[in-house]
Amino acid sequence: MFDDRSPIYRQIADRIKADVLSGVLKGDEQVMSTNQYAAFYRINPATAAKAFQQLVDEGVLYKKRGIGMFVSPAAPEVLRAQRRESFFTDVVDPMVAEARAIGIPLGDIVRRITETGGHG
């Protein structure tokens, strides 16, 4: 179920974040329990719990004692802000590096972006 991009708890956390960003999981919605995650992904429950703890620490999820874990209402906006922050280093910089390596003038990239931006 998992590739070797360790550790698994980070992968689970990333998937939950992706679901929050895409709106599959909404604010104040309950997420599955660690045991359900563990059984579904065939992983140790302590590993699943670690993923959830990480998300609680980051403010993506919150705990209701004795009930379970829920998506923080602010989570979608917090995650979007995080993504915006890393967008240039994660997406733009590698693209520019790739363009340089294969000899695409930056002007061509800018033109393309303007064109697509105009369509979208």
Added chain:
Amino acid sequence: MKIEVNGLRVDYHDVRAIDGMTFSLDAGKIYGLLGRNGSGKTTLLSVLAGFRRESGGTVRVGGRPVFENPEVTREVCLIGDAGETIDIDKVEDAIYFAEWLRPHWDAAYAEELLDRFGLERKMSVKALSKGKRSALGVVVGLAGRSPLTMFDESYLGMDAPSRYVFYDALLADFMEHPRTVILSTHLIEEVGSLLEEVMIIDRGGLVLHEESQTMLSRGTSVTGPADRVEAFTGGLTVLNTRRLGSTASATVYGDLDDARRRQAREAGLELGPIAMQDLFAYLTEPAGDAAPAGPPADVPAEGTPSATPSGDAR
């Protein structure tokens, strides 16, 4: 059940199978015991089960000595690699016998498991295929619900679908009835994600005992131009180096902080994760006679060209 092993030594006549092992295991976790053939896995598990007496050191299971101590052995179950070892007449006899031996036996759960593994009560144990025999062992091990349950390659004879039935059953039952489980296995890629902690033993010594996710996060592959890989990995614990022309890929073990990671990226090096099985192989590599078992920080980088700065002249 908590396990405390201190300075354990086991000798078979003049052969030392286990040479000074010290570790402690918490109750309610799934442990993986990894080791090459002949590394001492089965010997260690036999001692924990009270099948064999330690030659030196102390072993405490649930705070008490285990050898010839029925109070403890009643709470401990070891399923060997042959599955159900008792050559009993029929499957139902094996189940009856297990029920009689095991104080925490859950008969309804045993029925359910027999069904899931396609075992019938009237089948003759002797006539069972290797896979079915392993499955019967697994049924006995799971339905026994022993506070210390150990599977020593018990599922080796099972085919992949049956093994997945076992993994799912083990996880589900462990979550409902937490207990200490030790899985000794060669099927590291399959079993790795089930484990909370991993113990790697080699040549009768404990090489590593680590939370499995921590172990994985410590293994990193560093790939790029050989001279830069060499420069970057100098001073790190290098477990293995492979070369392809002027490119080298080194496996390092240890925490790389963000600064080091940035440094690698700036040097044009690619960092990647290492699979548990690869880490295991590198940590227990047959490297002549000069490989003392020790914690990873002490693992000598033998046979790894990057350990000696020799330039990249080819």
